[in-house]
Amino acid sequence: MGYRVIVTATRLAEPAIRRLEGFGASLEFLDDALTEEVLAATAARSRLDAILMRNNPPIGRRVFAAAPDLRVIAKHGVGYDSLDVAAATAAGVPVLLATGANAYSVAEHTIALILALGRDLVRLDGRMKAGHWDKWHYSGREIRGRRLGLVGFGAIARQVAVLARALGLEVQAYSRRTETIDPALARPVATLDELYATSDIVSLHCPLGPDTRAMIDAASLARMKSGALLINTARGGLIDEAAVTAALHAGTLAGAALETFAAEPPDPANPLFSAPNLIVTPHIGAHTGSAEDAMGLMAAENIIQVLSGGTPDPANLVNPAALGRK
Structure with missing residues (x-):
């Protein structure tokens, strides 16, 4: 048959x-x-x-x-x-x-985005190609010792935690199912507000649904640490793109690396793309x-x-x- x-x-x-x-x-x-x-x-x-x-x-x-x-x-x-x-x-x-x-592939891409954003690789690449030599003026920041907050703790987030700990990051995680968080890999936190307030880097790894759509909005961004970085390799709809754009322009969010978008492919005229300290990739984290x-x-x-x-x-x-x- x-x-x-x-x-x-x-x-x-x-x-x-x-x-x-x-x-x-x-x-x-x-x-x-x-x-x-x-x-x-x-x-x-x-x-x-x-x-x-x-x-x-x-x-x-x-x-x-x-x-x-x-x-x-x-x-x-x-x-x-x-x-x-x-x-x-x-x-x-x-x-x-x-x-x-695809857990390892997406986790590896997440770590690549954290490193690229944290060390300003894309911006420095553009400046050097434009004739600028920033060796004597630039001071970067190590990710070692910084706190990574994972929203969700499925297979991908678990692999991110393994890789992040190997790089010296302190890892914490929030999940509605706290029992899924392996305390050997990440410190469980009780609320999203706690995760936002205490994380240097916030990385999204949760599904998109009615209760998570636009969860990263102006209010949640305001609760994040000053100088925080935002990573999204999950679903674009988790983020209010206008709110992230405004936070990047205002400098309250130090940087964002986004792999997914509310509409795919996104409109090239999307105001998001004019924001500073932004890295974007075309939803290819699993494409190995x-x-x-x-x-x-x-x-x-x-x-x-x-x-x-x-x-x-x-x-x-x-x-x-x-x-x-x-």
């Missing part, structure tokens, strides 16, 4: 393609800039068994109505805020994540060969697990209530 699998992107790691095709799946690749209308129309062409969700395409009730035989959605990564989980659950479609597959192979293979295995009648790994399952509805 053959299976029809839609991939919501133009590419997938070769090991994942081979694994799925070896299982008997036929893969259809769609354009990265994908609308729900296009996805629903594509789904409706013939029986659809699975969606391998790359990037963040909108997947809602229209897609589930167009694909009544859909049995699983497997995310290539862990972010799923563009997916209507309630609609998936109502349709009996389990949503599975590639939990931990090793991470893409791992995410692709885990997504493939999640699809195969469901289509072969197995029980999904609870650590990867977003909506357990979907099981048994079909």
